[in-house]
Amino acid sequence: MMKTVSIIVTGKVQGVFYRQSTKEKATALGVKGEVKNMPDETVCIIATGNSNEIEQLIEWCRQGPSRAEVTNVIVEENPLKLFEKFSIVR
Numbered sequence: 001m002m003k004t005v006s007i008i009v010t011g012k013v014q015g016v017f018y019r020q021s022t023k024e025k026a027t028a029l030g031v032k033g034e035v036k037n038m039p040d041e042t043v044c045i046i047a048t049g050n051s052n053e054i055e056q057l058i059e060w061c062r063q064g065p066s067r068a069e070v071t072n073v074i075v076e077e078n079p080l081k082l083f084e085k086f087s088i089v090r
Contacts, residue, residue: 004033004078005054007045009061011071018043019088021065022057026086029053033081036089048083 009018014037022035022045031049038044047057061073 002048002050002080003054004046004048004081005058006076006078007047007058007061008038008074009043009045009064009070009072010041010074012067012069013043013064014041016067017065018068021068022061023086023088025060026057029056031057032083032086034083034087034089046078046081046083047086048081 019035019037022043026033026047029049031047031053033045033047035043035045045061047054049057058073058075062070064070
């Protein structure tokens with residue numbers, strides 16, 4: 001069953017290739033959606049996939065790329081939103 005979640009990642013997550021790494025991981029998992037840096041220095045991800053794919057992405061987000069220092073990952077269920085691919089919003 002497909003679902004959409006929003007994932008807010010806090011910590012040292014900007015300027016460490018978090019968005020690019022998220023795109024690569026999501027694409028490898030088959031997750032579609034978008035990732036963007038927020039003005040408050042968090043990273044916001046909107047992801048659509050099946051439960052297993054989403055869980056794997058959330059687990060990955062807790063670590064992120066090697067230079068990231070993740071302090072918190074906040075996940076909320078969203079209404080289903082379909083995307084054509086996973087993209088970085090600038």
